[in-house]
Amino acid sequence: MPKLSQEIDSRIPVTVLTGFLGAGKTTLLNHVMTANHGEKIAVIINEYGEVGIDNQLVVGADEEIFEMNNGCICCTVRGDLIRILNELMEAKNGNSHRKQVHFDRVLIETTGLADPAPVAQTFFVDENIAEQYKLDAIVTVVDAKHAEDQLDKGHEAQEQVAFSDVLLVNKVDLISEEELHKLEKRLKIMNPAAKLYRTEQSSVDLKKILGINAFELDKKLELDPDFLNSHEDDHEHDDEVKSIFFREDRPLDLDKMERFLKEWLTEHGADTLRYKGVLHINGVKQRIIFQGVHMLFASAPDRNWKSDEIPRSEFVIIGRNLDEAWFKSQFAACVAS
Ligand SMILES: Nc1nc2c(ncn2[C@@H]2O[C@H](COP(=O)(O)OP(=O)(O)OP(=O)(O)O)[C@@H](O)[C@H]2O)c(=O)[nH]1
Incomplete structure (x- = not known):
């Protein structure tokens, strides 16, 4: 209705x-x-x-x-x-x-x-x-x-x-x-x-700068992953603050993803300053939007995936001294088998 x-x-x-x-x-x-x-x-x-x-x-x-x-x-x-x-x-x-x-x-x-x-x-x-x-x-x-x-x-x-x-x-x-x-x-x-x-x-x-709804969960995520990929080996500075970009076309397993999130927020929540993205969860018709600040995190289903788009998980973590290898391997293990 x-x-x-x-x-x-x-x-x-x-x-x-x-x-x-x-x-x-x-x-x-x-x-x-x-x-x-x-x-x-x-x-x-x-x-x-x-x-x-x-x-x-x-x-x-x-x-x-x-x-x-x-x-x-x-x-x-x-x-x-x-x-x-x-x-x-x-x-x-x-x-x-x-x-x-x-x-x-x-x-x-x-x-x-x-x-x-x-x-x-x-x-x-x-x-x-x-x-x-x-x-x-x-x-x-x-x-x-x-x-x-x-x-x-x-x-x-x-x-x-x-x-x-x-x-x-x-x-x-x-x-x-x-x-x-x-x-x-x-x-x-x-x-x-x-x-x-x-x-x-x-x-x-x-x-x-005013009325831009950056914290709205259903807002389209605007990232420029090509920029990230093209500069991955190009860090001139040893900045503590860095970002990690994740992209995966295969659907994710909800339980595995929740376990990963729990461990991430318990072990690394203090260091993950901001994160936001879209998840493609196995068996779920809608996009799942999630974002957070440190340990505080919110997620919600958004619109259905459209027939002409490739369902895809994409998110970014911006944080301090992030262990990129750990995050990438944990995330890779969330793909539904
Ligand atoms: N050359 C130049 N000076 C600027 C510009 N914008 C601001 N200023 C000057 O920079 C100085 C600091 O600007 P403020 O707006 O007071 O900076 P603020 O961030 O409020 O400063 P704090 O509250 O002390 O942190 C002032 O003298 C401004 O006139 C600019 O685009 N170019």
């Missing part, structure tokens, strides 16, 4: 803005605030130290700006972020001592050092939050001029690349085309699932 009505997802979309120190996050925030998008955006800014100064730099005064000044977002996220998101919703619904606020979207600016994982996980694990908000995308601003150096030194910079759905390579005016190309190649090897755009003064078409 076809359903007559479709449930409309009325949850508030949340964009997490992260990026290297001084990369251009505040510049991007200003760009969002002054652009003519017709939306009201509530902004949550996380700053180190007692007094946040970033809000003074943000133009567009009629936006609602909330600050978390109690240190790094990753340490206080479970408390502060959840509290602020709940307060915001109460104020939106007029159930608060605060004045009523109106907003269509939330933007969270994390500090240059924050690990985006706990922020992303908040929207999976806290039921109350997950009912009211949906994570739209993690957008990472990269400082093109200093990126190579920051990536060489920084654990955090690498993780921010790993988690991102959109990478804005900013300050392209400061480096040559050749350097830019080299940097983009490095970023793509680390995270082939992210969309990559070049920007100057963080100026980007907002449709490319």
